[in-house]
Amino acid sequence: MRKVAVIGAGKIGSTVVDLLVGSGSYEVLVVDQAAAALKPMEGRHRVETAAMAIDDPEAVAARLKGCFAVVNCAPYQLTTAVARAAKAAGAHYLDLTEDVASSRVVRELAADSDTAFIPQCGLAPGFITIAAWDLAKHFDELHDVRLRVGALPRYPSNALNYNLTWSTDGVINEYCEPCEAIVNGKLRETPALEEREEFALDGVTYEAFNTSGGLGTLCHTLDGKVRNLNYKTIRYPGHAQIMKALLNDLNLRNRREVLKDILENAVPATMQDVVIVFVTVSGMKGGRLMQETYVNKVYAQEIGGEVKSAIQITTAGSVCAVLDMLADGKLPQTGFIRQEDIGLSDFLANRFGRYYAPEDETALKAAAE
Known part of the structure; x- marks a missing residue:
């Protein structure tokens, strides 16, 4: 069973947690800077929570050690901080951002990375x-x-x-x-x-x-x-x-x-x-x-x-499908991966991608x- 960190426990982040844990294939670390947002998830089977500041890449990276991947559902202003933390922790990185400037930084971080960086995995972009x-x-x-x-x-x-x-x-x-x-x-x-x-x-x-x-x-x-x-x-x-x-x-x-x-x-x-x-x-x-x-x-x-x-189903379902394909070895394991590198038929055949059918x-x- 792979451990995945979900950053942000809002509407989309909580849905990602539900999908991943419900699949039986993942255990999840949920990180949010608001302890109140984590309350509904405390004590759940295969769910660990951590309330901490997300804008400190070094502190977040230390908490992410041992995670297979990081799914960033935090506000777009925190995209680059979380991406840097994922790289430092040696974890694969996926996000939902539509912010163009942040995505450019993610692409730069992926250039010499030993893990995969897959931004814009939601509905649009995604x-x-x-x-x-x-x-x-x-x-x-x-x-x-x-x-x-x-x-x-x-x-x-x-x-x-x-x-x-x-x-x-x-x-x-x-x-x-x-x-x-x-x-x-x-x-x-x-x-x-x-x-x-x-x-x-x-x-x-x-x-x-x-x-x-x-x-x-x-x-x-x-x-x-x-x-x-x-x-x-x-x-x-x-x-x-x-x-x-x-x-x-x-x-x-x-x-x-x-x-x-x-x-x-x-x-x-x-x-x-x-x-x-x-x-x-x-x-x-x-x-x-x-x-x-x-x-x-x-x-x-x-x-x-x-x-x-x-919007919860389509956004969370999309990033979970891409994560699942990555975990199954159906996507490259290093460097920058575009949404264009993901086949539509493979996506729709995935257990999470099926929500789009x-x-x-x-x-x-x-x-x-």
């Missing part, structure tokens, strides 16, 4: 990249690759048409930081919350707009190989306009703690959510201009006797005909 890369490989020549992901309330009831489903810090960060894209064959940055579009799926209208970090390493992988590549977050119509007013007109992009306080005290959380994954790829195949699409919806469900939200398996088939 699974969305795996699905997009799988479609892209079907083409002789790529034209356009469009990635769309949304974690939405099933029953929106406020002006934002939104409920808090995961990290408030993460939402604000992706709404504020510049976005990577390939436009007319050129790699460039685009502003967040811009280039809004509308589309319909199953009779429901959505909007999508630029947000930061969702592409992971895909921009650099496809640089020079695709005409257009972009990632946008899906919301219900009207959300982007209100967020732009808050961030720009009220200047809350420069007062993020104020915005966080407003959102967390005014916008309720919900467990009744849906995650939408929508990838479209077009290009030349066999001399014809073709398009293929992957679309999937994941809903909240019960795991281990407790209802987990769709819809009830109707035929929905996974690309519309290639």
Whole structure:
């Protein structure tokens, strides 16, 4: 049985713990700087807890000795500290960050590492990249690759048409930081919350707009190989306009703690959510201009006797699937590993990746005909 450290005992971290322990293959050390967050896990079989500061790489590294891997579910601001601690402890490293700057540091740490560094293992970046890369490989020549992901309330009831489903810090960060894209064959940055579009799926209208970090390493992988590549977050119509007013007109992009306080005290959380994954790829195949699409919806469900939200299931399920593949020797054991290095069929066949499989398996088939 392998020992894995999970850093951060929040919504996603606690779900990772439940999945790993429930599998019977792992024992888990849960580290969080808030002792109160660890209380629900104390005394559980095959679970050890440690309350300590996470921003001290040396202290954390000492606590991580003997761990096979570190799954970092802490806020994005702590990504580099935890990655450095994992390297010093000689453990494999996986995280969920969408923060571009932090991921660059992780890549640098992986350059001479004796263990694997696999950042961005969540939903987006993460699974969305795996699905997009799988479609892209079907083409002789790529034209356009469009990635769309949304974690939405099933029953929106406020002006934002939104409920808090995961990290408030993460939402604000992706709404504020510049976005990577390939436009007319050129790699460039685009502003967040811009280039809004509308589309319909199953009779429901959505909007999508630029947000930061969702592409992971895909921009650099496809640089020079695709005409257009972009990632946008899906919301219900009207959300982007209100967020732009808050961030720009009220200047809350420069007062993020104020915005966080407003959102967390005014916008309720919900467990009744849906995650939408929508990838479209077009290009030349066999001399014809073709398009293929992957679309999937994941809903909240019960795991281990407790209802987990769709964003908890998809994010935690994704990183657990990658960890499982690493433990089974199906991924390289050293250096930097991209999400593009993970096969979609292998991912979906994994016991944790199966949470992405819809009830109707035929929905996974690309519309290639």
